[in-house]
Amino acid sequence: MRTIAIVNQKGGCGKTTTAVNLAGALTQDGGRVLVVDMDPQAHATLALGLDPESLDENLYEVLAEPCEGPGSGRLASIVQAISEDLHLAPSGIVLSALEQKLTAERAERRTERLEAALASVHRDYDFAIIDCPPNVGVLTFNALRAAREVVVPLETSDFAIHGVQKLLETIALLSDRIGHELSVRILPTLYDGRTRFARETLAEIRELFGDLCFDTVIRSNIKVREAARRGRPIGFYARSANGARDYGALALELSLAGAPEDRAQPEGEVTSTAGDREVVVRYRDPGATDVRIAGDFNGWVPDKDVQSLVQAEGPERVWTKILNLPPGTYHYRYVVDGEWREDPDNPNAVPGPVGGRNSVLVVR
Ligand SMILES: Nc1ncnc2c1ncn2[C@@H]1O[C@H](COP(=O)(O)OP(=O)(O)OP(=O)(O)O)[C@@H](O)[C@H]1O
Ligand SMILES: [Mg+2]
Numbered sequence: 001m002r003t004i005a006i007v008n009q010k011g012g013c014g015k016t017t018t019a020v021n022l023a024g025a026l027t028q029d030g031g032r033v034l035v036v037d038m039d040p041q042a043h044a045t046l047a048l049g050l051d052p053e054s055l056d057e058n059l060y061e062v063l064a065e066p067c068e069g070p071g072s073g074r075l076a077s078i079v080q081a082i083s084e085d086l087h088l089a090p091s092g093i094v095l096s097a098l099e100q101k102l103t104a105e106r107a108e109r110r111t112e113r114l115e116a117a118l119a120s121v122h123r124d125y126d127f128a129i130i131d132c133p134p135n136v137g138v139l140t141f142n143a144l145r146a147a148r149e150v151v152v153p154l155e156t157s158d159f160a161i162h163g164v165q166k167l168l169e170t171i172a173l174l175s176d177r178i179g180h181e182l183s184v185r186i187l188p189t190l191y192d193g194r195t196r197f198a199r200e201t202l203a204e205i206r207e208l209f210g211d212l213c214f215d216t217v218i219r220s221n222i223k224v225r226e227a228a229r230r231g232r233p234i235g236f237y238a239r240s241a242n243g244a245r246d247y248g249a250l251a252l253e254l255s256l257a258g259a260p261e262d263r264a265q266p267e268g269e270v271t272s273t274a275g276d277r278e279v280v281v282r283y284r285d286p287g288a289t290d291v292r293i294a295g296d297f298n299g300w301v302p303d304k305d306v307q308s309l310v311q312a313e314g315p316e317r318v319w320t321k322i323l324n325l326p327p328g329t330y331h332y333r334y335v336v337d338g339e340w341r342e343d344p345d346n347p348n349a350v351p352g353p354v355g356g357r358n359s360v361l362v363v364r
Contacts, residue, residue, distance in 0.1 A: 001122040002259045004129050005147035009167060011134035013160060014153040014189035016043040017224060018250075019131035021243065022151075024233020025251035027085040031126040034079065037091035038114070038143050039133040045090040048082050049231025055080070058092040063113045063142070064101055075117040076124070086233070087125070099138045114142035136170060144174055148260055150182050153189045154205055156198045157220070161205065168351055176329055181362055183260035184350065187250065189218040209351060216250040219243070276324040277363050281343070283319045288336045291319040295332025295361075302335045331358035 006015045006022075016039070023033045037044040037059065042052035052058065057078045065074075080088045102110045118128055130143040144150065150171060154160045168184060175182040186209045192198050206213050223241035227234040234243040283291050291310075292302035307322040331350065333340045342349050343359035352358040 001118070001125050002127050002149065003118060003147045004127065004149040004151055004254075005132060005140075005143040006130065006151050006153065007132045007136075007140060007143065007167070007171070008152050008154070008164075009134055009136050009140075010155070010160065010163060013155040013158075014187075014218060015039075015134070016047060016131050017228065018151065018153050018187060018189065018218070018247075019044050019129050020047045020228070021224065021234045021247040022250055022254075023086060023127070023129045024235045025244070025247040026127050026129075026255075027083065028235050028248070029251055029255060030085075031251075031255075032085045032087075032124065034087045034089060034121065034125045034128045035082075036089045036114070036118070036128055036130040036143075038095070038130055038139045039091055040093050040096035040139075041133065042091040042093070042095075044131040045088065045092075047228040047231060048080075048086075048088050048233075050080060050082075050088065050090055052090060052092040055090050055092065058090045058095065060092060060094045060098060062089075062117050063095075063098055066109075073120045075121055079121075083236070095139065102138060110138055111141040111145050115146040118146050136167070141174070144171065144182065145178055148180065148183065150184045151187050151214075152184060153187045153218075156188050156191045156201045156205070156217075157195070158190075158201075160201070161208065165351065172331075172350055179328075181260065181329055181348075181360070183348075184212065186213045187216070187218065188213065190220050191217045192220045210357065211347075211349070212351065212357075214250065214253055216246060216253050218246045218250070221246070276326050279323045279325055279361065279363055281321050281323070281361070282345075283321070283334050283336075283343070284313070284316045285319075285336065286316050288317065288319075290335075290337050292335045293321045293323075293332055294335055294340075295330050295358075297323060297325055297330045297332070325363050327363050330361045330363065332361060333358055 006019045019035055023035045026033045035044055045052045062075050080090055082088055132140045132143050171182055171184055188202055188205055219242050221241055221243035223238045224234050224243035227237040230237055293306055294300045294302040298304040309320040311318045333342055342357045346359040348360040349357040350360055
């Protein structure tokens, strides 16, 4: 099961719309999908045609129980079937009391509840799509801990870029702390190509986030609102509307990319020594004369604590860097003739706090 959290602390950027319609599109591609409504506003529950007030139980009953207690295996008992392949773990206003309820717990225990609950259904679904509330509290932290992938919708009709850098840093920090990598992608939403503002914002998003940005752009489409009001994913309501096409394209893009754990790891041979691992990375460049490596493992001081070799391979020069690192997740860049660059051979990269992108290395 691939678990994808839809996260942005900014309200109204299309999180719920994305959760519900991406889920619908994935089922139309043959997937079995669970939508997890982690927002006490219960908009995803409503958008899938259920009245949260009329449901006897919701996620609160599952998450309020300790992970190892009677609640841990009971997620399946609160799940509602929307269609054969589309299921929902519903929310309700009571979910807003969860933070209060869990204050006595250690921070760690507070945030691992959803992960434990989803573990009990991981064979039943191909995807779990988690809709998060517009804040980064205990509910969103539960979602980030449970997920391996994060989609951040960014409104192209607003000054949406502000605040996103901070969110990405929070996610990177959390992913370090919980010891698993989170693959984060940006999704431009509410796009109206007729306005210059939206065109410029989209260009800015693409420039800033590069490959982290999906190719798919979700256009503003009135049918999307109508479908939500009717309680159905857009693909079930108006198959040929732009909204259905866009979420279909997003589902396809996600499916083609595959789960992050199945993607190629960066070039690097990892062999075990006592405690630390020896990690070998290589940089090829015919034009460069000086290549060093800097990252959080050496305090961002180029080539500090690094063994370095240079070899000629035909017209290319190859720099080999040998690092001794304990298991963990590291961010780094190459410094090529004084210029800081991401690793061209490493598909895993995140935006750096001062612009550009940092490559990410996982040592297991
Ligand atoms: N592609 C779209 N076309 C038209 N309307 C849209 C589209 N995406 C979202 N909307 C509308 O914009 C509003 C906000 O969207 P949505 O509820 O998905 O945002 P959200 O990020 O989940 O908000 P919140 O932070 O409050 O949970 C809703 O009224 C929704 O119907
Ligand atoms: Mg929402």
